[in-house]
Amino acid sequence: MNCQHCNTSIETGYTLCPECELNLTLLILRLATFTTPLKASLDSTLHPGGHQPTRTNLPTAPTPIRLDVLDLIDQLDATASELARWLEDSPQETAFTSIQDALIRCVESDLLPRFTDAELYYQTLTRLEQRILNIIDTPEETRIVGRCPNQLCGITLTAPSTATTITCPICNNTWSIQDVKREWLRQLIHEGKKTGTAAECAKAFTMSGITLKRNTINQWAARNKLTPVGIDTERTPIYRYADIYRIATRKHQTELDTTTTVTA
Ligand SMILES: [Zn+2]
Numbered sequence: 001m002n003c004q005h006c007n008t009s010i011e012t013g014y015t016l017c018p019e020c021e022l023n024l025t026l027l028i029l030r031l032a033t034f035t036t037p038l039k040a041s042l043d044s045t046l047h048p049g050g051h052q053p054t055r056t057n058l059p060t061a062p063t064p065i066r067l068d069v070l071d072l073i074d075q076l077d078a079t080a081s082e083l084a085r086w087l088e089d090s091p092q093e094t095a096f097t098s099i100q101d102a103l104i105r106c107v108e109s110d111l112l113p114r115f116t117d118a119e120l121y122y123q124t125l126t127r128l129e130q131r132i133l134n135i136i137d138t139p140e141e142t143r144i145v146g147r148c149p150n151q152l153c154g155i156t157l158t159a160p161s162t163a164t165t166i167t168c169p170i171c172n173n174t175w176s177i178q179d180v181k182r183e184w185l186r187q188l189i190h191e192g193k194k195t196g197t198a199a200e201c202a203k204a205f206t207m208s209g210i211t212l213k214r215n216t217i218n219q220w221a222a223r224n225k226l227t228p229v230g231i232d233t234e235r236t237p238i239y240r241y242a243d244i245y246r247i248a249t250r251k252h253q254t255e256l257d258t259t260t261t262v263t264a
């Protein structure tokens with residue numbers, strides 16, 4: 001016998017291994033806690049994102065309840081009741097007082113890891129959870145900030161766009177976002193040997209606070225202000241970060257600019 005979800009071999013008579021049974025149980029319990037925020041999201045005037053500037057304000061009043069949320073609640077209700085009835089091996093008339101009640105009864109059933117359609121419900125409930133999370137928990141936009149300034153660590157750090165500090169998940173140091181950006185650029189420039197394509201350089205500089213377009217770098221190269229130090233496997237020219245930094249920070253000194261020569 002193999003676990004329907006992860007395919008490891010299991011005791012005869014079971015359909016899920018103990019680990020997958022635990023994960024399914026936790027999934028069902030999470031869904032039980034989602035029912036309240038989900039119902040709160042029904043009100044179209046209150047849902048997260050309702051105040052976003054991108055929200056379209058229609059000339060006519062919107063439907064007072066969100067039909068997509070209503071549909072999701074119905075699906076969760078139907079799936080939970082159906083699963084609970086199967087697991088209780090009880091006649092179709094079994095009534096549940098709420099979605100939560102049905103979900104809790106599923107978790108309490110001894111049949112959960114021995115149920116024939118375990119994997120089918122596992123997948124259905126996983127999809128429902130994803131759809132519910134998209135409604136009750138609008139994902140925060142995260143972006144790459146730079147590399148961890150800790151020389152021994154150096155992993156790429158990401159943070160929500162509103163964050164001002166960041167704690168490295170590897171070395172546990174807390175940095176200000178500004179410091180991470182500055183340190184990253186400092187390393188790229190002062191290592192001297194660090195190179196990248198125009199696109200890579202533009203991205204690194206812009207993320208570190210010096211706005212630079214890829215086209216600008218290409219133009220510098222076309223006007224011989226900047227000389228590539230080689231080409232990559234796709235025959236794209238690569239440049240030294242240090243060279244680009246020198247030109248970028250001199251941009252306002254037009255006269256100097258025209259005489260700047262960068263040797264490979
Ligand atoms: Zn398993």
Ligand SMILES: [Zn+2]
Binds near residue numbers: 173
């Ligand atoms: Zn670190």
